[in-house]
Amino acid sequence: MTDWPYPRWVAHRGAGKLAPENTLAAFKLGASHGYRMFECDVKLSADGVPFLMHDATLERTTNGVGTGGDQPWDQLARLDAGGWHSRAYAGEPLPTFENIARYCLANGHLLNIEIKPTPGVEAKTGEVVANYANRIWAGQAVPPLLTSFRPESLQGAMQSQPQLPRGLLLDTLWDGWFDIARQLQCVAIVCNFRLWTPQLVAQVHGAGMRCSSYTVNESQDAQRLVQLGTDGIITDRVDLFAPAP
Template identity: 75%
Template sequence: MAEWPYPRWIAHRGAGKLAPENTLAAFRVGASYGYRMFECDAKLSADGVPFLMHDATLERTTNGHGTGGDKPWSELSQLDAGSWHSRTYAGEPLPTMAALARYCIHNGWFLNIEIKPTPGVEARTGAVVAAEAQRLWAGQAVQPLLTSFRPDALEGAQRAAPALPRGLLLDTLWKGWLETALTLDCVAIVCNQNLWDVSTVTQAKSAGFRCLSYTVNDEWAAERLIELGTDGIITDRVDLFSPA
């Protein structure tokens, strides 16, 4: 990417902890605080529908039980994904990636889609999510940034939609991380904020990558990352950091 089209500030899972994560309600809350870019998690239903949810299992953020990826979309679409957070959001449904795309495109928002596969279907999830993103954002000036901790998911995305931008997520600097990102033709490295220092930022930038951080909720941490010259900050604290 010769030009980096994305804003620095990115709302984690829509609005951090102010609304039920990965729901359209969360994106509306994040937008009300002035955010123009959002991070979300996408996985596949049993019948191949990309939908938003972080965990492999349903219990934490819905009234369902079991593994989300084992259920058809007809069942997942009936779940309550808001009551766990607060009464205000009771009945909020799980959204499809298509529903989120319509919202973001209509409003001109940017998106970081983390490919969050159910264990065992990493490559397929990457391929389906990327193909769907390519279809949904066809003709748009800025495409969503696809990221994942799983290189096999990013490889699936690379095969299905090579033109979409990709980023490698890291929670540790495992051996070969830089070479893997190069092989996957990534445009960004998205790190646990604690992994960035002068050396790692220099390595990543010298290889042509943009540097993003998660999940940054303290002012001192954000200031450190800005001083290091990183390019993106994913935060829960949409009420603390003004993206302006």
């Protein structure tokens, strides 16, 4: 990917903390603040349906109990994924990945899909999510960006749909990360924003990859990242940062 078709500002999990994360309601709220690219987390139900959720377990963001990936979609679809946030969002359902993708396409939005596998199905999750993305975005000018902390998930995505762009997520600079990113033919490194230094930006850019950051919620941090020459900023504060350019 020689050109970078994505905007600098990306709304985290739809609208950050202003709406229940990873729901259609959050995407709509983020869009109302002018955002046109969104980040979301995608995992698989027990019967292989990709759906949006960050945690492995259901308790924090739904009224369900247990591991989300251990339950079939027909059970997950009945859960309340909004009431935990506030009364105004009570009854908001978990969305399938396909429904969110269709919403984004219908409205001209771009998507950063974090592949967030249930432990034990890392490669399978990457494969399935990439296959769904390839089918849904067929013929579109700008594909989604597939990212993950799990190299196995990115490997599964690369093996199934090698043409889709990939990015390695890093919370620490663990041994071998740079070689793994190159082996996975990543187009981006998405770091905890505190990790970026002039030397690291130069290393990543020198390898032909872009530099993105999560989760940036303070103006001084965003200003430093812009001055460093990084390419993308994922934020919860859709109410604070104007998303363009």
